[in-house]
Amino acid sequence: MIEIPDISHPDTFEHGFPHDAFRELRREAPVYWNEGTYDGGRGFWIISRYETIRTISRQPMLFSSAVGGTSIEDREGDFVSMITMDPPEHRQNRALVSSGFTPREIAAQEPHHREIVKEILDKVVARGECDFVVDVAAELPLRVIAELLGVPQSACHDIFDWSNRMIGNQDDEYVVEFDQAREAAEEMFLFANRLAEDRLANPQNDLTSAILHGEVGGRRLNTMEFDFFFLLLAIAGNETTRNLISQGMLLLLDHPEALAKLRARPELLPGAIEEMLRFRSPVIYMRRTATEDTELEGQKIRKGDALVMYYPSANRDEGVFENPDVFDIERKNNHHLAFEVGEHFCLGTHLARLETRVMFEGILERLHDIELVGEVSYLRSNLIDGVKHMPMKFSV
Secondary structure, three states: OOOOOOOOOHHHHOOOOOHHHHHHHHHHOOEEEEOOOOOOOOOEEEEOOHHHHHHHHOOOOOEEOOOOOOOOOOOOOOOOOHHHOOOOHHHHHHOOOHHHHOHHHHHOOHHHHHHHHHHHHHHHHOOOEEEHHHHHHOHHHHHHHHHHHOOOHHHHHHHHHHHHHHHOOOOOOOOOOOHHHHHHHHHHHHHHHHHHHHHHHOOOOOHHHHHHHOOEOOEOOOHHHHHHHHHHHHHHOOHHHHHHHHHHHHHHHHOHHHHHHHHHOHHHHHHHHHHHHHHOOOEOEEEEEEOOOEEEOOEEEOOOOEEEEEHHHHOOOOOOOOOOOOOOOOOOOOOOOOOOOHHHOOOOHHHHHHHHHHHHHHHHHHOEEEEEOOOOEEOOOOOEOOEEEOEEEEEO
8 A cells, every 4th residue: 555645735845845755656556546625625646757747748639727727626617728738729829939948949048038037146246145036036037027028026025926926826925815816817917908909009129019910710818818928928937936045045055065176067057957947847737638548558547537747757757767866967868757748738838948958057156155044945736846945154
């Protein structure tokens, strides 16, 4: 009998991802039925192996994002955006903005990103200490996604607040009652609709204008569809990269030999970022729902069953990665699943990599003798492996 913690409960992740339990699942029951959830929800299949997750992700019509949504909880019809769409709707909606996220388009932004990083670090260098998450890691992705959406810089921290309250809906620092998360979404929708009024009359070279003036299936998006599209880009564009940068900094502090190696050989940074993504994947899971009876790893899956794919487990799969529990910034062939795979491969992959690289290049150049000076505060969540606060000091 396998004994695992209740992975539907956010408290299970309070001290990090339960890798020991998932190591046993990968070995003994890679497709494991979890009977119910801590809050009374129905059961779901825990998917822990790398290849099984790839198999599910590459069959979007058999394993649906639209039926039941992508959260452990059933939310069909509650969140109508790309993340909860199947083909062909997903590809049609993605096409509205995909040209803004091509490698060439993103690479052209690098000089501007460097200017932003300099401004961010100038502020903290003068103090010699900071809350790394709030003062550094959050700032670059916030400013960049705001610019891409056409949001005034004065509203950046409104996006930060709304994102925290929605993604942090299981964390008492951000949300005491779940209605507060819904209120944050409503506030973001009101802001987005005001911006939309202007862009409908005066289109600009930004993602908001592209969404509003583009067509899906011969028609423009309605207000609700636009609102959820804006919300998805605003949150995904800042939350996950913020946590990648924060978790990456913590990994380098935990592995000073890796930090020293990067200072001596900065050309290793792109590979180090891939290892940060593998070792501490920002997104913990995504759910799919079977649209017909099928079978996985010898288990009979029934139509309507929820399958929850755990990316941190896949990224420590012994059958794929050599010494998977070792943080190795020179790891070769690091084909992790932190950006998902298949139909829902992360739209902002190139942007996240660029932002993280440019930020760490600035940190390695300007911040020295970095050390924590207080307790690191982690996000209480079963969805996002996040960091809220990280007090540290440094020399320049």
